[in-house]
Amino acid sequence: xxxxxxxxxxxxxxxxxxxxxxxxxxxxxxxxxxxxxxxxxxxxxxxxxxxxxxxxxxxxxxxxxxxxxxxxxxxxxxxxxxxxxxxxxxxxxxxxxxxxxxxxxxxxxxxxxxxxxxxxxxxxxxxxxxxxxxxxxxxxxxxxxxxxxxxxxxxxxxxxxxxxxxxxxxxxxxxxxxxxxxxxxxxxxxxxxxxxxxxxxxxxxxxxxxxxxxxxxxxxxxxxxxxxxxxxxxxxxxxxxxxxxxxxxxxxxxxxxxxxxxxxxxxxxxxxxxxxxxxxxxxxxxxxxxxxxxxxxxxxxxxxxxxxxxxxxxxxxxxxxxxxxxxxxxxxxxxxxxxxxxxxxxxxxxxxxxxxxxxxxxxxxxxxxxxxxxxxxxxxxxxxxxxxxxxxxxxxxxxxxxxxxxxxxxxxxxxxxxxxxxxx
Numbered sequence: 001x002x003x004x005x006x007x008x009x010x011x012x013x014x015x016x017x018x019x020x021x022x023x024x025x026x027x028x029x030x031x032x033x034x035x036x037x038x039x040x041x042x043x044x045x046x047x048x049x050x051x052x053x054x055x056x057x058x059x060x061x062x063x064x065x066x067x068x069x070x071x072x073x074x075x076x077x078x079x080x081x082x083x084x085x086x087x088x089x090x091x092x093x094x095x096x097x098x099x100x101x102x103x104x105x106x107x108x109x110x111x112x113x114x115x116x117x118x119x120x121x122x123x124x125x126x127x128x129x130x131x132x133x134x135x136x137x138x139x140x141x142x143x144x145x146x147x148x149x150x151x152x153x154x155x156x157x158x159x160x161x162x163x164x165x166x167x168x169x170x171x172x173x174x175x176x177x178x179x180x181x182x183x184x185x186x187x188x189x190x191x192x193x194x195x196x197x198x199x200x201x202x203x204x205x206x207x208x209x210x211x212x213x214x215x216x217x218x219x220x221x222x223x224x225x226x227x228x229x230x231x232x233x234x235x236x237x238x239x240x241x242x243x244x245x246x247x248x249x250x251x252x253x254x255x256x257x258x259x260x261x262x263x264x265x266x267x268x269x270x271x272x273x274x275x276x277x278x279x280x281x282x283x284x285x286x287x288x289x290x291x292x293x294x295x296x297x298x299x300x301x302x303x304x305x306x307x308x309x310x311x312x313x314x315x316x317x318x319x320x321x322x323x324x325x326x327x328x329x330x331x332x333x334x335x336x337x338x339x340x341x342x343x344x345x346x347x348x349x350x351x352x353x354x355x356x357x358x359x360x361x362x363x364x365x366x367x368x369x370x371x372x373x374x375x376x377x378x379x380x381x382x383x384x385x386x387x388x389x390x391x392x393x394x395x396x397x398x399x400x401x402x403x404x405x406x407x408x409x410x411x412x413x414x415x416x417x418x419x420x421x422x423x424x
Contacts, residue, residue: 031255031256033066035067036258038058038073040234041270044265044266044269044306048306048308052087054301056091057305058301059088059091060097061301064294070100070102072085076113085103086122089118089121089122089126090121104131105129107132107153107156109159112156115160116159129167130157132149134149134174135173136178136181146184149185150184150188168194168198169194169198170198170200171185172200174199175199175200175210176205182217190229198233199218199232199234203267204239211249231255232256235270236265236267237263242269243279245271257271261302262314278295292357295316296359300317322350324361324362327368330370334363336348365394365403366400367397369397378390392413392415393413396412
């Protein structure tokens with residue numbers, strides 16, 4: 001047994017190497033979650049922009065899942081964007097949701113002013129997340145110098161603080177920015193009154209070692225300033241490791257993680273919020289008391305409103321992620337069930353327990369199936385697994401290039417029964 005103290009008891013037949021030499025602070029700390037689906041996620045070239053009503057539907061699901069904050073959009077982008085942010089923030093207040101509304105703005109007063117109007121209209125605290133590029137490549141392209149960055153970010157943060165708004169400074173492309181520039185920007189932001197610093201892996205450049213060094217740099221800086229400032233991590237998936245990077249960011253001190261439903265976002269997307277929640281739950285960072293029963297609904301609603309189909313093999317929410325047709329795998333699951341050990345049956349061939357998230361392990365019949373599969377599939381449908389039916393289904397499955405569907409099974413069983421009756 002090597003479960004961390006206070007976590008869900010581990011079955012004595014599972015040895016978890018993840019915990020042998022892990023960073024213990026991961027298992028001690030809590031982390032907040034910030035949902036960017038309705039802002040950064042909508043920058044995707046491949047999603048549909050939903051109505052205000054559909055956005056509110058997703059926000060309600062975020063709130064039910066205990067997601068701590070949500071980015072409502074960029075009020076400074078257009079009059080429509082400001083009106084919509086006002087409506088969403090007001091609804092959060094009127095419905096007494098726990099989720100913290102946030103809005104994004106460039107470090108430009110013309111962007112900040114509409115954000116202040118959103119907070120005034122909502123009648124509840126609205127966090128302002130101001131962003132500015134900080135990497136050498138961005139500064140070169142925009143023809144910015146350091147003094148420009150310092151002046152603009154200080155003005156934006158002070159405007160928000162003077163209006164009583166909580167504020168976060170997000171340095172775009174932080175993971176490709178020079179330490180001397182970051183040092184000046186962060187000291188400047190703390191001096192202006194920022195509540196949070198957001199470390200942004202804007203183009204998905206970061207690797208685990210880079211995250212370790214960068215997060216230590218930021219944590220040491222904040223500690224040295226004696227400031228009560230939290231640190232966010234915002235990651236993109238260009239290298240395909242956004243989720244892993246978010247978990248590394250937690251290990252090295254991030255207080256809040258950003259993500260989008262189903263990992264949508266510009267180019268290769270952002271950190272997947274649903275997969276992040278799943279992993280944090282499995283790691284014990286999200287405790288067992290939090291109700292995650294609507295996590296699949298969150299995925300389904302996001303998929304529908306964004307016009308973004310969930311791949312069949314997508315972790316947790318994909319149609320086929322808890323299905324197996326392989327004979328050896330199915331036999332092991334069935335044997336575990338016969339022992340009356342649901343814990344074992346749900347984990348023997350799955351690193352994610354389906355039952356923990358409202359799903360179940362499903363045995364199918366296909367070209368790689370054996371007799372155990374067929375008997376279980378028939379039993380699951382309340383059909384007596386006679387020899388004739390089992391052999392007919394097994395023969396049919398071996399002749400196909402895919403898993404048999406319900407209609408295939410029903411027709412094969414009916415044909416076997418007719419053949420059996422004719423031979424009597």
